[in-house]
Amino acid sequence: MSSKQAQKTAWVFNLIEDLPSVPTKYLKKLVNTDNIWEVRINYANDIFRFLGFFDGPKLIVLSHAFQKKSLKTPRRDIKTAQDRKKEYFNRRI
Numbered sequence: 001m002s003s004k005q006a007q008k009t010a011w012v013f014n015l016i017e018d019l020p021s022v023p024t025k026y027l028k029k030l031v032n033t034d035n036i037w038e039v040r041i042n043y044a045n046d047i048f049r050f051l052g053f054f055d056g057p058k059l060i061v062l063s064h065a066f067q068k069k070s071l072k073t074p075r076r077d078i079k080t081a082q083d084r085k086k087e088y089f090n091r092r093i
Helices: 003-018 075-092
Strands: 027-029 037-043 046-055 059-067
Touching: 003 037, 003 046, 037 059, 046 075, 059 075
Parallel strands: none
Antiparallel strands: 027 037, 037 046, 046 059
16 A cells, blocks of 8 residues: 555544545445445545445444455455454453
8 A cells, every 4th residue: 555545544534533424435334234335545547445344333444354345245355354343342241
């Protein structure tokens, strides 16, 4: 990730933290998942995705990231995020 891409990523994370209602252009719940959310970052021709979940009303745990190369989010990446979510909550018990 270049420094410009990292700056855009930080900007999107700050936006998510600061706005009471985040546009789906930047944060979107993925359908047919175990409440997995996708942080969406587009910079020039590059598309980055961070998958995660909420732990309470304000904490987003980011559990997986990848550079997106197709229109749909790959199932294996969603599965990785869901598996890590399960591990996260199992460790909290």
